[in-house]
Amino acid sequence: MRALGLDPVHDTRETFRALCDATSRPATVRRLPVAPGDHAVAATLVDHEVTTHTPDDDLREALAAQGRYEAAEPTDADIVHARGVPPWDVRDLERGSLVEPSEGATVLYRVESLESDPEDEDEDGDGLSTVTVSGPGVPETRTVGIGLPAAELEAIADAQSTAPRGVDAIFTAGDRVVAIPRSASMSVEAEVEVV
Amino acid sequence: MTETDRPETTPTDAVDSALESLSDDGLEGYNYAYLDEHTKREVRRSILKAIAVPGHQVPYASRPMPLARGWGTGGIQASLSILGPEDTFKVIDQGADESVNAANIRRLATETAGVETTTDTTDADVIQTRHRIPEEVVTDDQILVLQVPITDALRTVDSSDAANRRRHAHKNYGKMWVHLYENVVEWGEINIAARYPTMVAGRYLMDPSPIPRWDVPKLDDADALFVFAAGREARIYAVPPHTAVEPLAFEDRSFQVERFPDQACDVCGSTDTYxxxxxxxxxxxxxxxxxxxxxxxxxxxxxxxxxxxxxxxxxxxxxxxxxxxxxxxxxxxxxxxxxxxxxxxxxxxxxDRDDVDWGPGTTAADRGGEST
Incomplete structure (x- = not known):
């Protein structure tokens, strides 16, 4: 993974800890040791035991060079990578079965921005949607701004609505990461308008 | 690499000095934190899925470890996949830091992952534990790794793993309720000493590992992440922070923790600890x-x-x-x-908060009145 500019042992371990924190506390913004965060997350999770779909040539080459890239169509893959709004529908991804829900896909979005306090951000009008989550890991509710259109986030909420079957979403922007696992119930507000 | 240079006699006055006298050869050449990266990736994927589906048992490979399965190999694999050089690690075995098993696990982590170790709960970043949750309140910076001998609470009522997995899939826990009812008929209250069947986030019935009933309420709405890892059964499950964890009980037969009437610790005099x-x-x-x-x-x-x-x-x-x-x-x-x-x-x-609700005897109401 040095091809991606990260240490294969310590950067992936730190990335895992950030993911661990982010997943157990949905909608909190965590820091990854290296940017871009989607490369760090893929390097931490992907190997030949899981199938992967990515539009990112650099990432694909770096993984394939170590024999860790098992290609699959998005609808079959265990780990699905997207840059912004993907051409496929997140509702069609693998959600696992009731007996083994952990076979549901992990979907990894590279987005433009992530803000822990979207109400404060009057600078950022570039499609930051406000997501409110509740459920395990969230004391009451928690709010986060994610740089994706509301329609895509609502599709993710749909894909998670069958929990415990469902997909787990990870969003990265630079070295920031936010996770919304299927255990969370999320509601999406309209994009923040610049006034 | 050979182990021919062992001293003939090993001091037996204390565990730590006995361990120090053993030779440290043979660890060069191992990967950081003993496990290879491929193994860690798999454990990490399983931990993340376990957090995403709280209470569900996620299968993982469970590699051979340098001790027999059943001695904490699941906990060790989880801990070593989590630990980093800046972490402080605590290991307890039934509440004690000094058991041989705990001391050896600490030693493996120190030598291969370069972590600091501590016996102080409040200093630890990662706490691996067998059959207890510490008395001191754990915080949101901490991860607890619990060693699990039997992963499925339903094993008590049906030995078939396939049947039990179907029951979990359909949230069909009728057989466990019957078991609890029979318990009440026999004893007048639910008399399960350890591995108390517990509902996580209203969805999955979970075996909280053989912690005493005393510790079960600590899992509910806690600040820390709990990772349960079973080496022999090759399953990982988790309870994220601030998750509803409810011990099964009847409306007229409530969940009871252990009671120690008129007893105090012989050493420190505490009356509000396990x-x-x-x-x-x-x-x-x-x-x-x-x-x-x-x-x-x-x-x-x-x-x-x-x-x-x-x-x-x-x-x-x-x-x-x-x-x-x-x-x-x-x-x-x-x-x-x-x-x-x-x-x-x-x-x-x-x-910096007072009266944190952390198991029996922590809130003012608990201390003032009778046990419920």
Whole structure:
């Protein structure tokens, strides 16, 4: 993974800890040791035991060079990578079965921005949607701004609505990461308008 | 790499000095934190899926470890996949830091992952534990790794894993309710000593590992992440922070923690901690032996026995008179140590909040009134 500019042992371990924190506390913004965060997350999770779909040539080459890239169509893959709004529908991804829900896909979005306090951000009008989550890991509710259109986030909420079957979403922007696992119930507000 | 240079004799006065005398050869060439990256990736993927589906048992490969399965191999694999060089690691075995198993796990982590170790719950970043949750409140910076011998609470009522997985899939826990009912009929209350069946986030029935009932309420709405790892059964499951964890009970037969009427810790005097009954009737009464098992002399007594020493005590009292040979000590030796110098130390002393609800006896209501 040095091809991606990260240490294969310590950067992936730190990335895992950030993911661990982010997943157990949905909608909190965590820091990854290296940017871009989607490369760090893929390097931490992907190997030949899981199938992967990515539009990112650099990432694909770096993984394939170590024999860790098992290609699959998005609808079959265990780990699905997207840059912004993907051409496929997140509702069609693998959600696992009731007996083994952990076979549901992990979907990894590279987005433009992530803000822990979207109400404060009057600078950022570039499609930051406000997501409110509740459920395990969230004391009451928690709010986060994610740089994706509301329609895509609502599709993710749909894909998670069958929990415990469902997909787990990870969003990265630079070295920031936010996770919304299927255990969370999320509601999406309209994009923040610049006034 | 060969191990021919071992000293002939190993000092036996304390675990740590015995371990230090053993040679440290042969660790060069191992990957950071002992496990290879491929193994860690798989464990990490399973941990993340376990957090995403709280209470569901996620399968993982469970590699061979340098000790037999059933001795904490699942916990070690989870801990070593989590730990980094800046972490401080604590390992407890039934509340004791000084058991041989705990000391060896600490040593493996120190040597291969370069972590600092501690016995102080409040200093630790990662706490690996067998069958206890510490008395002191855990915080949102901490991860607890619990060693699990039996992963499925339903195993008690059906030995078929396939049937139990179908039951979990359909949230069909009728058989467990019948089991609890039969328990009430027999005992008048639900009398399950450990592995108390517990509902996580209203969806999955979970085996909280053989922690005493005393510790089960600590899982509910906690600040820390709990990772349960079973090496022999190759399953990982998790309870994220701030997750509803509810021990199964009936409306008219509520969940009860262990009760220690009129007993206090023989060492620190605590009346609001989980106590272990120890039996030293064979010793003459006196202060010389009264601190065994606390000061790290191998932990042969006090807080190690699975059954709290009650078997021994029962056979003793069968022929002997009264309570003379029995006493109670704190099961959490590290907190007992602190309580010895400060008997009024609250369990949330390291937090800037008061009256943190952390198991029995922590809130003002608990301390004031009778147990529920």
């Amino acid at each position: 106590l272990t009954e120890v039996d030293d009737a064979s010793e003459s009464a006196g202060s010389t032996g009264s601190r065994g098992g606390i000061d790290g002399s191998g932990g042969s007594r006090g807080g190690i026995d699975d059954d709290g020493g009650s078997d021994a005590a029962e056979t003793e009292t069968g022929s002997d008179a009264g309570d003379d040979g029995r006493r109670y000590v704190c099961n959490d030796t590290s907190f007992c140590h602190k309580r010895r110098s400060n008997p009024d130390l609250p369990r949330d002393h390291h937090l």
